[in-house]
Amino acid sequence: xxxxxxxxxxxxxxxxxxxxxxxxxxxxxxxxxxxxxxxxxxxxxxxxxxxxxxxxxxxxxxxxxxxxxxxxxxxxxxxxxxxxxxxxxxxxxxxxxxxxxxxxxxxxxxxxxxxxxxxxxxxxxxxxxxxxxxxxxxxxxxxxxxxxxxxxxxxxxxxxxxxxxxxxxxxxxxxxxxxxxxxxxxxxxxxxxxxxxxxxxxxxxxxxxxxxxxxxxxxxxxxxxxxxxxxxxxxxxxxxxxxxxxxxxxxxxxxxxxxxxxxxxxxxxxxxxxxxxxxxxxxxxxxxxxxxxxxxxxxxxxxxxxxxxxxxxxxxxxxxxxxxxxxxxxxxxxxxxxxxxxxxxxxxxxxxxxxxxxxxxxxxxxxxxxxxxxxxxxxxxxxxxxxxxxxxxxxxxxxxxxxxxxxxxxxxxxxxxxxxxxxxxxxxxxxxxxxxxxxxxxxxxxxxxxxxxxxxxxxxxxxxxxxxxxxxxxxxxxxxxxxxxxxxxxxxxxxxxxxxxxxxxxxxxxxxxxxxxxxxxxxxx
Ligand code: GLC
Ligand code: CA
Numbered sequence: 001x002x003x004x005x006x007x008x009x010x011x012x013x014x015x016x017x018x019x020x021x022x023x024x025x026x027x028x029x030x031x032x033x034x035x036x037x038x039x040x041x042x043x044x045x046x047x048x049x050x051x052x053x054x055x056x057x058x059x060x061x062x063x064x065x066x067x068x069x070x071x072x073x074x075x076x077x078x079x080x081x082x083x084x085x086x087x088x089x090x091x092x093x094x095x096x097x098x099x100x101x102x103x104x105x106x107x108x109x110x111x112x113x114x115x116x117x118x119x120x121x122x123x124x125x126x127x128x129x130x131x132x133x134x135x136x137x138x139x140x141x142x143x144x145x146x147x148x149x150x151x152x153x154x155x156x157x158x159x160x161x162x163x164x165x166x167x168x169x170x171x172x173x174x175x176x177x178x179x180x181x182x183x184x185x186x187x188x189x190x191x192x193x194x195x196x197x198x199x200x201x202x203x204x205x206x207x208x209x210x211x212x213x214x215x216x217x218x219x220x221x222x223x224x225x226x227x228x229x230x231x232x233x234x235x236x237x238x239x240x241x242x243x244x245x246x247x248x249x250x251x252x253x254x255x256x257x258x259x260x261x262x263x264x265x266x267x268x269x270x271x272x273x274x275x276x277x278x279x280x281x282x283x284x285x286x287x288x289x290x291x292x293x294x295x296x297x298x299x300x301x302x303x304x305x306x307x308x309x310x311x312x313x314x315x316x317x318x319x320x321x322x323x324x325x326x327x328x329x330x331x332x333x334x335x336x337x338x339x340x341x342x343x344x345x346x347x348x349x350x351x352x353x354x355x356x357x358x359x360x361x362x363x364x365x366x367x368x369x370x371x372x373x374x375x376x377x378x379x380x381x382x383x384x385x386x387x388x389x390x391x392x393x394x395x396x397x398x399x400x401x402x403x404x405x406x407x408x409x410x411x412x413x414x415x416x417x418x419x420x421x422x423x424x425x426x427x428x429x430x431x432x433x434x435x436x437x438x439x440x441x442x443x444x445x446x447x448x449x450x451x452x453x454x455x456x457x458x459x460x461x462x463x464x465x466x467x468x469x470x471x472x473x474x475x476x477x478x479x480x481x482x483x484x485x486x487x488x489x490x491x492x493x494x495x496x497x498x499x500x501x502x503x504x505x506x507x508x509x510x511x512x513x514x515x516x517x518x519x520x521x522x523x524x525x
Pocket of ligand 1: 065068069105168204205267328329
């Protein structure tokens with residue numbers, strides 16, 4: 001198929017909304033958001049102007065890691081709804097012109113998955129080879145020095161006489177992708193969901209899957225970069241192995257067998273643009289890969305401008321970059337980048353809405369929702385239960401504050417939500433929806449402008465001016481000028497008619513000036 005002639009894929013210039021299902025809307029008053037809550041909220045998402053939603057894991061799971069430990073890849077978690085609810089959600093979203101992406105977890109299963117239960121039944125079990133088993137090391141300890149993501153040995157001793165590998169929690173045994181049957185299982189899982197109308201997957205731990213065949217020790221880590229390694233060891237042999245690319249070449253062929261082509265959006269946890277680009281292959285692997293160096297970058301012009309340029313230069317020609325500032329692991333950009341300062345939040349939304357390619361918003365970004373300080377006693381994420389405040393993942397998983405009523409419009413009055421609501425909720429949807437100067441109204445205008453000016457295209461991008469405090473760039477038909485300082489700044493490039501300003505102040509700032517932390521979108525001159 002010639003890419004030059006094909007209609008542009010829907011994700012070019014699009015906005016995807018990541019929705020943490022358990023925290024969005026609870027319709028049966030059990031304190032957990034559910035699929036029916038999303039169906040009820042589709043009109044809101046369509047009003048907001050997103051092109052697609054990505055649902056955090058929806059499959060049955062014992063929830064050691066809130067759905068990232070799957071026990072049935074073709075089902076729906078009973079606490080979230082039924083397969084019929086999901087079918088209805090896909091159909092109702094489609095009626096409103098929105099696509100639905102699911103989360104797929106191919107690096108590991110739950111230890112409650114029937115494959116693992118069988119594999120653990122003995123060394124001759126039919127599914128033994130689906131997982132990574134190894135004999136004890138010479139000292140009787142773990143087979144190598146790999147650590148899991150909590151910093152403990154990544155090997156769990158099992159009574160069947162061997163260790164099994166878990167790069168995440170012990171309840172998440174790693175799959176063995178050297179086993180051809182695992183490939184066949186996942187091809188069937190992809191087809192099962194694509195046949196049901198799922199528009200694609202966010203692929204969990206997309207840089208994982210294969211592990212070094214010889215299980216060599218990881219070397220020491222010489223940087224503090226979380227994408228290069230953790231707990232003092234570099235991810236040399238347990239992640240980002242060359243063989244993983246073959247999996248995506250196979251899956252890409254499956255996606256291209258559907259019309260419209262299904263999307264694979266990888267959680268590509270790698271430290272630089274070159275390694276990220278490798279996951280796009282020659283337009284024959286993932287169509288999109290998350291840009292973690294961008295999300296982890298300081299919110300300052302030089303760094304952001306350089307990252308955008310490096311990313312565009314590294315991707316194959318016509319490759320579509322992906323930008324995001326928040327997710328359920330990293331926390332929320334209104335806290336990390338903006339320290340809760342509304343002017344900075346508005347500016348960050350403008351940047352996310354005007355970069356070329358695909359932008360991903362996390363639920364709550366649109367109202368400037370910040371991280372919530374969740375007391376240890378109320379935490380639900382096993383992996384970060386004991387970490388100091390600010391490092392736990394629950395801080396960015398708290399319920400969506402819809403309004404100021406008891407239950408916040410998230411759940412019924414008197415129901416205890418699974419994680420605490422922001423208290424008192426200082427940003428709510430209802431409180432912002434009719435206020436033309438609110439973050440929500442700004443976000444909606446930004447998405448409308450993005451759709452009109454950049455939708456359906458891979459707008460070409462050019463940095464126009466980058467100083468210590470100001471960033472100006474052209475994307476497609478518009479120019480963006482952004483002031484990253486608390487003082488007025490001169491607009492550093494020739495700009496045309498102003499289409500949008502992030503500032504809620506109405507008095508003009510003075511000719512040729514940007515207000516403190518103001519960003520504007522203008523026509524090209
Ligand atoms: C990904 C998910 C994270 C999960 C981990 C293991 O990083 O985003 O939430 O804990 O994979 O599946
Ligand atoms: Ca519920």
